Amino acid sequence: MTERNSYRNFTLAIYCTNRDVKRMADQKWLESSLNEISKHVKIDKVYLENFRESMIVDKDTMLKVKSFFESKGIKTSGGMATYLGENHRFKSWCYTRSETRETIKKVVRDLAEIFDEFIIDDLFFENCKCEECIKAKGSKSWKEYRLELMEEISRDVIIKTAREVNPNIRIILKYPNFYEHFQFVGYNLEVQPKLFDMIYTGTETRDPDYTMQHLQEYQSYLIMRLLENTKPGGNGGGWIDPLGRRTLDRYAEQIRLTLFAKPREITLFSYGILLEFIRQSDGSYKPVSTLAAIAGRVLDETDSFLDKLGKPYGIPSYKPFNSSGEDFLHNYIGMIGIPLEITPVFPNEADTVLLTECAKFDPNIVEKIKNFLIKGGTVIMTSGLLSALKEEVLRELVAVEYTDKKALVKGFTIFESWLSPSTHVYYSDTPIIIPQLKYATNDAWEFVTALDKGSGYPILLQTKYANGTLYILTIPDNFSDLYHLPEEILTYLRRLFMSNMKVYMEGPSRICMFLYDNDSFILHSFLPNPASCNVIVKGEGKIRELRFNFEPKGFKRDGEKVFSLMMWPYSYMVFKIE
Structure with missing residues (x-):
């Protein structure tokens, strides 16, 4: 032999x-x-x-x-x-x-x-x-x-x-x-x-x-x-x-x-x-x-x-056995730089969970959401799941409704505080069709809003429930329109999803992040053009690229370390946080 x-x-x-x-x-x-x-x-x-x-x-x-x-x-x-x-x-x-x-x-x-x-x-x-x-x-x-x-x-x-x-x-x-x-x-x-x-x-x-x-x-x-x-x-x-x-x-x-x-x-x-x-x-x-x-x-x-590299991990997203709904949405979210981990078992021990429409196939999903929030967790619910659960969300969680109306939007803003108006408007490179959500003032708050002719429609809503936080994320009718959201909105969403993680990214869509449990990570660009992005490490860490053995220079910003990178078309880099 x-x-x-x-x-x-x-x-x-x-x-x-x-x-x-x-x-x-x-x-x-x-x-x-x-x-x-x-x-x-x-x-x-x-x-x-x-x-x-x-x-x-x-x-x-x-x-x-x-x-x-x-x-x-x-x-x-x-x-x-x-x-x-x-x-x-x-x-x-x-x-x-x-x-x-x-x-x-x-x-x-x-x-x-x-x-x-x-x-x-x-x-x-x-x-x-x-x-x-x-x-x-x-x-x-x-x-x-x-x-x-x-x-x-x-x-x-x-x-x-x-x-x-x-x-x-x-x-x-x-x-x-x-x-x-x-x-x-x-x-x-x-x-x-x-x-x-x-x-x-x-x-x-x-x-x-x-x-x-x-x-x-x-x-x-x-x-x-x-x-x-x-x-x-x-x-x-x-x-x-x-x-x-x-x-x-x-x-x-x-x-x-x-x-x-x-x-x-x-x-x-x-x-x-x-x-x-x-x-x-x-x-x-x-x-x-x-x-x-x-x-x-x-x-x-x-x-x-x-x-x-250690063991792969990401934000858990619960997909019950033999379920469907907002089909393949997880992959579009992954393509905007948010690392996910799909699991057929509800992740009770996690800090944050993403729930798309497919979670409706669990007959006990609302009770699981409530218990997760009571324990202090963060639930990010998509508009598709909101639509599927309808009255159950309204009765048990928050006064938010999915309507049959649509909005064609291009401008977006972020509300950092309810005391003051937003100071910046960010624009997508193409108009985006979104479902209109209706909510009760003071029972939920808009953190990200889409603007259109003097009116606005929520992209990200938040409400507190017991010791936890529930977010409702509006998903465009065409999932790939997530790629066209302004970079500032994408960064806000990444920070939210990855609030309990050591690292996140600023930059355009179609740059994916893969995380591992030994503080290593990969950035992979699927863009046809060179693109700059920032890797943000919380605290005082530095990063080393493992394939080519170099250390990008970083600078401090608001208690974080920022590393500016250039991603070449269809390329990737492998890093370790040190």
Whole structure:
């Protein structure tokens, strides 16, 4: 067996689709392609898939390819994908039908005979609405039916079948990137992580503008933290692909942000996609890999400092299991420089909690808010949750109502004191549509206001409750308009969210901050242009950049230390507070 170099802080896996595996039966092709990829990345493991698009790889080929990789010192695990193919536009298999179940059982048996571990790719969902499914659903909602169905398939068709063949098998369920919508197609974050030995995280965010999902860059980090908090110690790693991008920068950023969440393993999808083939003069084809070269540089670079970072943390945001509302808003807030940590368990021990609309799925949420405030905590509630809770907020917490009226605003001001008028008006670079909130004078106070033609609409309201403080934050109709808020307003919000943290940032949106519990942090710019920003450290601290080993000069201001920085496009810096 060959000795192989590995990364210090994580392992690297490559997922090989069934088509890749079939092609690997050609030993010459397998040798040359592996040599090319291995020039750039340090492979610890491959996932070998036996099934996708109704095509099963025969056992002899699987065993031959498995043996080859193991002879090179590369670990092997199995893989499967319940995917019908491109022509079906992500239509799932019909798991209601017995024929589907029997096919899956055969695939699982084959994997369990060959491997001691296999992973299920993130196409393991149910969106079929055939007549058989409609009949089986009966009076249940599609969400209810699919959650029950996929729990049954997970437990009785996949896990039970695999363990009958191989009692020691480890089965990993990979979750896709659409975490807000899992429950609508049968993914159950409350139940499935308890059934499977491990889970895995799809951190593919691709292009935020020109792909259908419009996922924000910050999600590659945040979804890792959500699934780590869902199954602590049982989130196997993050999975990236190079698809749906306009530039190669986006591929590198997805890898980098996944690593910022400190995963145990990174998986690159897929072996075949990593390769290109250049025709030679003799008619043969030489494999090359631009993608592997980019991945290798990012992996090496990030591995050089990951061990200097502590455990990731941020302002906790409670997202109950199988909930949705203000979908993916957390990532937009992350993109304005406010570090978050999504958790499916209400964070009773925290100082501050962010509650978006999805918290409405907890039937006891108002009581939890009250108890949190009584203990002296700070609750930041979005306008979406205010709208969802309606009368409960009015009756139990504060006289604030979400109306059906809108306002088109561009000017903003901050009220530092109720005794004096605001002294500055700050302007966004584009008009922003916001919902109008109505509140009772003296039961709540405006701290940030949007101005329009002699009138004003609250952006940030505050009220005291027992020993705590409740804030209500107005969210624009278009979440990305948060990026267009004036820098002064963004800084005010960052100071509020991060009031119990040692550091925060002043500057434009689209510069993200990642915090770690050993006083280290990362700033990452997603701006296409150079931008200046300030890092503010509370007290007398200084900061050191860890990659390039320099100390920015700072100055004192109001009991804080201010460090001015220039962020270059799509760049990042890693700091330690000393």
